Amino acid sequence: MRSLGVNNGKAMKRAFLLLVALVGVLLPGVPAQAHSGRRHALPPGRSVRAAGKETGRPLPSVSRDAPVGSTAASPVVDAAQSRPPPVAQDETSAPAFTLIELHMAAAHFPIGLLLSSVFFDLVGWATRKRSLRETAFWTHLLGVGAAAATVALGLMGNPFRSSEGEVVAAVARHQWAGISGLAIFGLLVVWRVRRRNELDGFRLLLYSVVALAGVVAVCAAGYLGSRIMG
Ligand code: HEM
Numbered sequence: 001m002r003s004l005g006v007n008n009g010k011a012m013k014r015a016f017l018l019l020v021a022l023v024g025v026l027l028p029g030v031p032a033q034a035h036s037g038r039r040h041a042l043p044p045g046r047s048v049r050a051a052g053k054e055t056g057r058p059l060p061s062v063s064r065d066a067p068v069g070s071t072a073a074s075p076v077v078d079a080a081q082s083r084p085p086p087v088a089q090d091e092t093s094a095p096a097f098t099l100i101e102l103h104m105a106a107a108h109f110p111i112g113l114l115l116s117s118v119f120f121d122l123v124g125w126a127t128r129k130r131s132l133r134e135t136a137f138w139t140h141l142l143g144v145g146a147a148a149a150t151v152a153l154g155l156m157g158n159p160f161r162s163s164e165g166e167v168v169a170a171v172a173r174h175q176w177a178g179i180s181g182l183a184i185f186g187l188l189v190v191w192r193v194r195r196r197n198e199l200d201g202f203r204l205l206l207y208s209v210v211a212l213a214g215v216v217a218v219c220a221a222g223y224l225g226s227r228i229m230g
Contacts, residue, residue, distance in 0.1 A: 099157025113143030
């Protein structure tokens, strides 16, 4: 049976190797904890919201990045605090971003790509449009690459590693949801490549159920990640 544009095994291997190479080129050289002092200036495990709860003070209204104790009443001052300092004024030579900030930026890609892949699969199978299933295949492959990079950045840049308390439990829940999502979609993409994107009958049913579990895991990772800071 002719497969959906994925019959060229070499092209797939090249695409995958390119992804791995990109991750390898981008990751080294970014410090795990060195930062510009804007996001993790709080002691590990202490969030702005938690600090607000402890002190009973209302939270700063504009920025969740404002330092603890900031009581800036003026939105102008508050907004200024949330702005990253210009790189030229940084006293250290460290880049103005950390691995965890890269993680938070990267996280949008696996969420968007993997959910889009499932969507294209659904519509492709419902309408029997090969082009959509082909699109689903490639977004799935890219999504797994993006999820691997996001998980690696999260694990390497986790600023709460030596913290204690609720924040550690929150990170652990988020971390395992993310790793589960990567594992599920990773296994599915391997299966898919081996089947040359041709699934039907019971295989298709099984694939759909497992993909649904992957969607739940990735959505849970995104949600729990956004709740880590309270
Ligand atoms: C596919 C997997 C993952 C996804 C989709 C994901 C997604 C996210 C999202 C959406 C956020 C919140 C961003 C924001 O508030 O702007 C976040 C934060 C975070 N993630 Fe992940 N994540 C994943 C895996 C991991 C893993 C494996 C770890 C390992 C520890 C991790 C550690 C963290 C930490 C520590 C934060 C909090 C950063 C902060 O608020 O200071 N993530 N993640």
